[in-house]
Amino acid sequence: MERRLSVATHWGSFVAVVDSGRLVRIEPRHDDPAPSPIGPGMVTAAEDSARVLRPAVRKGWLNGEPRVPGAARGADAFVEVSWDHAITLVSDELRRVRAQHGDSAVFGGSYGWASAGRFHNAQAQLHRFLALDGGYTDSRNTYSTAALEVILPHVIGGHPWSYQSRMPMWDEIVDNCELVVAFGGLALKNSQVNPGGLARHQTRDLQRRCRAAGVGFVNLSPIRSDVADFLDAEWLPVVPNTDTAAMLGIAHTMLVNGWHDEDFLRRCCVGFDRFAAYLVGELDGIPKDAAWAAGITGIGRDAITDLARRLTSRRSLIMVNYAVQRADHGEQPIWMSVVLAAMAGSMGRPGGGWGAGYATMDATGVARDRAFVATVPEVPNPVPDFIPVARIADTLLHPGEVIDYDGRRLTLPELRLIYWCGGNPFHHHQDLHRLARAWQVPDTVVVHEAWWNTTAKFADIVLPVATGLERDDFAAGFSDPHLVAMPKVREPAGESRTDHHIFAALAARLGFEREFTQSRSEIDWVRHLYEQTRAKLGTAALPDFDDFWASSTAELPPSTGPHAGSFEDLRSDPRQFPLATPSGRIEIFSEKIDSFGYDDCAGHPKWFEPAEWLRADLSDRFPLHLISNQPATRLHSQYDNGGHSLGSKVRGREPVTINSSDAASRGIADGMIVRVFNDRGGCLAGAVLSDDLMPGVVQLSTGAWWDPVEPGSSGTLDRHGNPNVLTADRPCSRLSQGPSALSALVDVERYEGTLPDVLAFAPPKLVPPS
């Protein structure tokens, strides 16, 4: 008998069709206007050959052998052990490391998206467990937007993410806006996703409504298809990483023509004069005029002048995406975009001004925020140490070194045990060969994973986890006004257990089971979080748990919270409604940042040449700029083994998009396997020719599971196409220490060797204990 059960994922909600306990297929929900094809493709991955079925321990670690080439992390065989044995190994090792090296030697930063689900939130479970056990070194900020998160509070005040409730919503754009200028575009591929899930995808239809209302769109991006065709956007191809220069050229044009909003700049901002001195070249003799900007960005002088005129003569909205700031000096385009909007005249007016991240997540710009939903209770972490999230390899390689971070001096701690649960560092980190070297340093690496991906293969102890399809939970996505039930639709594969179950067993062994579980079963916890939410919102606002569970979706009441720091309020009366910045205004010049004295982030936004870009000396050897953007066919590395992602591969490799002229000059035809390379490494990928991206740029999405030919040998070829073997592990600046994945030069050539088989999805060698 077929049953239909609700599924919630970061890429949307679906219906699972289950027959006699077997997951048959996953279908879109009938009420989702733009369902993601990633969902149906999850079925084949649910129990493929890459699943981790039993706890496994790296052979050399189990036998206490030194790590030598061939038996190093990432190259060694694994021995399967019982759960009881695995729990003993992990709890003993946690005790030993804490006793010998202190609690800060345990790294629990564990960055990553894991799965949707309010209770089975991998990070929340891990942090609760480690905090109760004595604490851990944490990480701060995200790989998504570290530069933005650190710079924006200085410029507009408030919580790093507060801009999301302060910028215009899509329906206000529909009603009021005339011109959207989108730096980095508005790729609908990205709005398949929303952190924590969503009931229905809305961004596509909201963009359609903008078009129908006559809103004009300009796409400033190296890739034309970063906006949907139906927007009929004007495409201004921009040399990657030069957005700040483009914005400065537009700003200069506004200033010299007197088109800028003097009233807003005077009343609601501070420091415009000092910035203007830089703009006109008083300090360095270089006016940042349209001609100067054209020489850097590749956008014509007339187009820059025209943008300045159009931005100031109509209700305009400047949008920045996140990719522009995952780059060398990534703070600058974010800061400068706010300054440009402040100059343009629409800041603090309906549907105009400035905003970030539209279409990068479905709910961004859809609703200002969401009503309260309960989470797993946090336990304060007794260890104060943290690292900026993208400095993990630096920390492992250079413990004790002191680095700058947002005005502080941080000493990198000595990490002896890494505990990763719900993230994939061998997906998300830059310069994977460097990470692989750094990964040899700690005594022990424990990983909870469902699949034998690269991070699992580089661990010492791998504990198999149940996926989001294999446990009871409910989802509440960021800004999405729904709760979605997530009943278990299949049994956990092999011996896998939920993260919570694993931590409960460890806590029992370590003597704090009751504190960890609060004596609740998993389904009791799920009910408890639901009931807590219902109690807070008023019992009339939500159905009782059983009704919710039976009907699969509940609508949350609208959030009634105040929106502090609104730009409308600021424009109306900056004294009455100051921003949470030191001056209470938008900081075009920040005394505070200036006081840090950094040579790579000044007191006002500035053009800094990126270390790697098309006009760098290095481009003589590596003449192509690599755009490693988000994949259309999966979430990061998740479900790269799913049907949708596998279907996109070219002869088993990740597709790399190359401009036809760049391909022609290298003798590359569509569908050929090529090698993408630079001094850091190289990977195979399948060529896709296109004129949708500007010459000089190649695009290789993130997320293909790294597949080194000789694991353990630095620089070895990747058979599959993971761009992070090519990217640089270089901080954006001393201010944010964020990742700069999008500043990398490469070259591409035809691959003439014998094609190696892709083994990314094959489990490691499993051997009997010796």
Ligand SMILES: Nc1nc2c(c(=O)[nH]1)N[C@H]1C(S)=C(S)[C@@H](COP(=O)(O)OP(=O)(O)OC[C@H]3O[C@@H](n4cnc5c(=O)[nH]c(N)nc54)[C@H](O)[C@@H]3O)O[C@H]1N2
């Ligand atoms: N070159 C380059 N690199 C990038 C980027 C880029 O643009 N270019 N983008 C960066 C960005 S924006 C981000 S956010 C990061 C993303 O980096 P991650 O968030 O680390 O990537 P995911 O693939 O989502 O990794 C999640 C992992 O958790 C596992 N998992 C899922 N559910 C569970 C669970 O319930 N429990 C446990 N224990 N595990 C689970 C999945 O199998 C997967 O391996 O990548 C960054 N890396």
Ligand SMILES: Nc1nc2c(c(=O)[nH]1)N[C@H]1C(S)=C(S)[C@@H](COP(=O)(O)OP(=O)(O)OC[C@H]3O[C@@H](n4cnc5c(=O)[nH]c(N)nc54)[C@H](O)[C@@H]3O)O[C@H]1N2
């Ligand atoms: N399908 C899918 N959707 C996702 C994700 C996913 O993995 N899969 N990941 C989610 C996550 S965690 C995040 S943080 C967001 C990320 O959202 P973004 O960072 O906005 O997304 P990307 O796809 O990395 O980049 C979008 C486009 O920016 C352009 N771009 C790159 N560099 C530059 C530049 O220097 N200047 C300009 N003007 N444009 C540039 C590229 O052409 C690229 O296609 O996406 C989310 N959405």
Ligand SMILES: [Mo]
């Ligand atoms: Mo992200």
